[in-house]
């Protein structure tokens with residue numbers, strides 16, 4: 001079954017149930033309709049969350065590794081920045097259609113596309129975070145006999161955590177928004193409720209689906225922030 | 241202190257014709273440096289900015305690789321060692337201290353132990369031991385560096401460098417970022433620590449006063465990385481090898497020498513002491529034999545009371561007729577510079593010197609001091625010996641937390 005068909009069907013379906021009939025007919029903002037139909041948004045919300053977590057997770061793993069590699073092999077920084085920046089400029093709808101011949105329709109092209117968009121943000125933050133580690137830290141670490149790897153994982157990465165996670169937060173926020181377009185790739189998520197022509201004019205739907213996207217972004221941002229606080233207790237230690 | 245875990249006694253450090261040419265540099269940063277630091281001594285590298293001090297020091301732990309020549313630690317070339325292993329055996333203290341802000345004080349101190357795979361319990365015990373050694377309260381172990389003052393951080397930096405009791409330490413301007421008052425205090429503390437630990441230390445500074453204070457031997461370098469003179473502080477002040485060194489140590493080098501000696505180190509004048517009621521004849525006789533032609537009236541504990549006047553000597557027995565009080569009273573353990581300052585302050589040409597019980601042992605005069613300034617350098621003790629004798633009266637630093 002084609003996804004376009006599913007979207008068309010669900011569009012008609014959504015309007016049929018409950019609420020003040022005249023309000024719904026006028027595409028208005030109808031609290032009673034929202035109350036009656038809220039349950040239909042849970043699945044798309046969870047799908048959306050899934051898309052974001054998986055694509056950012058994979059994207060982070062790749063960009064972080066590339067960042068560590070380029071920190072060692074400095075010459076890689078320019079080409080990797082160039083490539084990831086170029087990929088970032090591809091319009092999202094085009095990206096999701098371009099990936100379909102390779103990966104088919106569904107979550108796969110959506111996740112790959114979203115992961116690609118996270119690259120430039122995370123990669124850059126990893127590189128600048130590591131570059132901003134004070135020289136005397138690196139000097140002290142080497143001078144006490146750390147190997148390059150020990151220095152990287154015991155000193156440089158921990159000190160770059162705030163900047164790396166700042167990148168992660170931007171990546172998460174961006175991905176929550178972009179994931180709405182993943183519906184073009186045939187993936188689930190709140191985008192299903194936002195890209196259908198007959199629904200996008202329906203204020204009640206836009207408020208619920210759009211509001212959920214915003215709330216999801218805020219919740220994930222808080223989650224990353226909490227994670228950062230957990231990882232960096234030393235930053236909260238106030239001068240005695 | 242429980243420092244004698246015996247793992248490492250100090251080792252000699254020998255530079256053999258060491259040259260470092262940076263790529264692109266027109267002249268070498270260090271040029272044919274040869275010198276030997278005996279085990280357990282502090283060698284200070286001093287000289288103007290850019291003369292190659294840091295470069296010379298960092299070649300010891302191979303943070304910089306030398307272009308030619310060799311450096312031997314305990315007779316063994318550093319070239320034959322794996323850099324990481326070598327560095328774990330060499331304490332390393334830098335001007336910026338370089339504590340890791342994301343690690344607690346205890347974890348910072350345990351940096352090298354953890355690289356060597358020590359057990360948690362052993363590292364923790366060692367961290368406590370070292371905090372005590374450098375005079376910091378144990379409660380600091382779980383703090384982060386941002387919660388410490390500059391001076392406290394510096395002490396942690398030293399503790400961290402001492403963690404595995406390395407035979408050799410490298411210190412690059414370790415007190416450079418500390419305000420003058422605390423610097424003085426940290427210097428004194430460190431010298432006291434060194435008197436106990438006896439590490440072989442290469443200490444870099446651009447401050448000649450610090451060099452004189454800290455060094456058992458001083459290597460004066462000049463721009464271009466050439467060694468201008470390598471000598472104990474007193475010899476450097478006494479006999480600068482070149483106009484460059486003379487200029488570098490400063491016009492007040494005679495005064496600086498005074499800071500290296502204590503009153504007990506020099507030949508004092510003898511003086512006739514007398515008590516009230518003593519027969520005058522004997523006192524006159526002893527006064528004639530003494531260096532000073534005035535008698536000193538003392539109490540029953542031989543403590544100075546004042547200089548006896550002619551009238552006090554006129555009768556059969558000594559009468560308590562003073563021409564002046566015995567100001568200033570100088571202590572045997574006083575630094576010569578401080579004693580001179582006391583003499584100047586009381587506008588006096590001489591003053592009685594007392595021992596630990598306050599008993600008179602001789603007289604310090606301007607003349608004695610000027611002879612001392614001209615005396616042979618071998619009579620002048622090194623920094624570590626000076627510090628070792630310091631606990632006698634704590635003259636250098638009464639406020640240090642590490643006392644007893």
Ligand SMILES: Nc1ncnc2c1ncn2[C@@H]1O[C@H](COP(=O)(O)OP(=O)(O)OP(=O)(O)O)[C@@H](O)[C@H]1O
Nearest residue numbers: 262263265269288289290291292293294295296446
């Ligand atoms: N990595 C480097 N590459 C090229 N030249 C260097 C490098 N490090 C130091 N130099 C040069 O080598 C010379 C000696 O430098 P070094 O840092 O050893 O001097 P220094 O005596 O420690 O000076 P300061 O008192 O300013 O710390 C200087 O002329 C410096 O410019």
Ligand SMILES: [Mg+2]
Nearest residue numbers: 293294295412
């Ligand atoms: Mg230097």
